[in-house]
Amino acid sequence: MPNLLTRLSHWANKHRKLVWLTLLLLIAIVMSVVLTPVFLIMPFKAQTSRTLEVAYVMRRWSPVVTVLASLLILTLTIRLWLGGRWWSRIVLLLLLVPVFAATWLARQNHFEWMFNPLPNPAYAKAAAVRFINDDDRVLSVTLGNEAVAYPIRLMGYHHVVQDTVGGTPIVATY
């Protein structure tokens, strides 16, 4: 095993250009697997079921792919750092920034940045409500003996609210 590593090491030294190329390719993979779904699922853009499928697969695998690719990228970066000139080292450092950003972004839900969820929804009794006007529209659900109103002005922002009405767990959506 050490023999193999030494052999790889020597090979890499001789073929710096190839190592750079591999590094750039890996960076391109990381960026595209994270950014493609973002562009595919942009609001107000027409989407086909094919684009959604691609977006789903990429989002599903990007946390794993980015971590593995980042490890490889780090290894190659170290390899190129050693014996590299000062300007190539700066380039390497700069390249690491988007890679780590993308790896982090792969684990975020940027839609929830735009539309904060409501993890602990609170409710007011009908008579005590001051924040909704009489002519504001509400989505009304009655299950069992329980009636709940979800004001559209609030739902249009949060989009998804979990609740239990009359003992039935529901997800209110708008």
Added chain:
Amino acid sequence: MWESTVDGRVLHFHLAGINNQNFIMRDEETGSWWQQVSGKAIHGPLQGHQLKSVFHDEVSFAIWKREQPQGRVLKPDDRIATANKYEKPNWEEQVGKMRVVEGTDVDKRIEPRALVIGVAVDGKSVAYPLSVLQQQSPIIDMVGSTAIVLALGEDRRSVRAFERTVEGRRLEFFQKTDGGGFQLVDAETGSTWSFEGKATTGPLAGKQLKKVFVLEDYWFDWRLYHPDTRLYDLK
């Protein structure tokens, strides 16, 4: 509005994307993607599963408050409210001006962003332009083989639909215009009916019309999901 239990497991949903005016949600438990408008899982381990729909109305707060004085109302998140991120009261006006996404099949009979009341029963769908309903309420119609009545509320904005067959008898409705308020009357017995579809006076007092789900939607969006829809027309 969906029941969140699938195969005995309660799922917890998160916003995952916007798909053609409707959004995608992801459940925490399996990571599957669900389409909000249909309640169907389109990708992931639960692909193909269908959430059970929960009947709901869209009405003005005033009407809801009167009907459900003991009900509870979702409160705003203070941080979001302070940051002014909720829609303003005139949001409908604003959205009505927004452009329609390219690639949708444009049917020019009415404006793409005209508000319609969409009714879909047993695979048949009909869109009733709100403007038509505001000229004539109630509307008596058939959706496929189901006899329905659409009624505009006192606020001239909230709409509800009901099956108008009661104990095998198909009723015709009209609006009494004397006095104020909502006065829906059936021609066969003269009973008066509330906006909740319950007969309050007359021979049929106490009877409840079966509610029919209506979706208030923009014409272009309704047609996208119901390509064979009929568009109701006042003749």
